[in-house]
Amino acid sequence: MGVFKLGKMTFGSLFKKPETVLYPIETKPQPAGLKGHIAIDVETCILCGMCDRSCATNCITVNKQENYWEIDRFQCVQCGYCITVCPKKCLSMDPNYAPASTVHKADRFDVPTQDAAPAKKAAEKADAPQPAAASAEDVEKTSEAVDSALEGKIALMDPEKAEKVRAALAARNA
């Protein structure tokens, strides 16, 4: 055993470049996969609300009536779960951190109305020969099946969320 075991390393540090950078004048390079903030491609979003329902911190709000997608950056924990559940893959993780802010305000993105697309589809449908079997009875049956499937799903949700979903459904049916 001898003293000054760290002598060599400490002496060497005198001549090395500092380990730290002069933030904010200088910043460290960002790796490509850094979790900065959630970005949305509004063109592909169909406002299905999957991200809203699956976010663990409830920071996303999807409003189909007013066509917007909103995120509260103060609450988002960058877990990326919303990205994995989005059926249209329109969410992504941007490597830049969201800028600092002094006011608590959610970021709102207006999603272009989907009317144009469905209208086109409807027009195509009208052109196509109507399937003869699509009687009123059948429509009722399928909607019943959809409802029961939804009920099953709602039963799996937590009570608060289930309440919300029920209210949304009632509003839609009304």
Place this chain on the structure above:
Amino acid sequence: MGKKSIIPFGPQHPVLPEPIHLDLVVEDEVVLEATPQIGFIHRGLERLVQTKDYNQFIYVAERICGICAFGHSMGYAETIERLMGVEVPKRAEYLRVIWHELSRIHSHILWLGLAADAFGHEALFMHCWRLRERVLDLFEKTTGGRVIFSVVKVGGVQRDIDKSMLDEFISVLDGIKDEYIQICNAFLNEPSVYNRTAGIGVISPEDAWNLSMVGPFARASAVNYDVRMLGNGAYGDLSDFQPILSNNCDCYARMEVRAAEVPQSIDIIKELAARIPAGDIAVPVKGAPDIDAEACNVLEQPRGECFYYAKGNGTKYLDRMRMRTPTSQNIAGMAVALKGCDVADVNMIVLTIDPCISCTER
């Protein structure tokens, strides 16, 4: 002969990163008895299983602890996979273990730095944390986060590490090995450090066994137990795994064990990186755990064995989730180690169990 008096130690104390309170019964600068008290930062995370479904809870689980964040998400995911009978792809298992060992390296280097700080060696503390930064950079590059990674999911992992990145892992780890050996030399062979730690806070192997101590704290008292020996997941594919033990049972031994576990982890990462199989990194998981299904799991966290228990109730919300963390096992041992020590050594002994109070209270 002095008078018996009680000195309160903590919950706010310079040596403690987290709040724990100790009542030290002192006579003539000698601690006769120490009574620990916890409960300052209970967050009730386990109850959140009732409002977050089993997929969302993984992001809660990794917030149990800022240092073993990866371990907790991995332990939780493995428990749910057992609960639902999900078979995880081999590549995902390997990636999990690689990240987990990397977090062990950063945790142990962090601890060595804190220990250096506790015995007043500031330069050593800075050097340790400088090395740890390299490891955190690797995490940042592969997971996108430095502390909270959110990279494990039920059924696998979310991100892959490609071949070139694995090579970078190895070159970075080899790069720090040289400096690490110099730092360890200062820890283990410097007389000032030795005098401060040797013979302090001795726990006999019998006591360690009877008090169910876990992790490096127990292994420094010659308890031959490390969950990695059981060969869960990719640990089973290692060609050889021997827990690192010491017979000295004192603060110095605990430092020795942790110092030696870092090169061991580096070797594990190297071996797994060389043998990692190609293939999927996740399998889709559908449905919910069955009613009354139960599953248990153990995982070696940097601080020792962590036990997980989960119970399903037929919905996506778990009925119950329990974790028993290493520090809660070690607090009893710490109280015994403190008996008969000098007041000046209390901080050193408290630190050598590597207390993680946030884990303990969840």
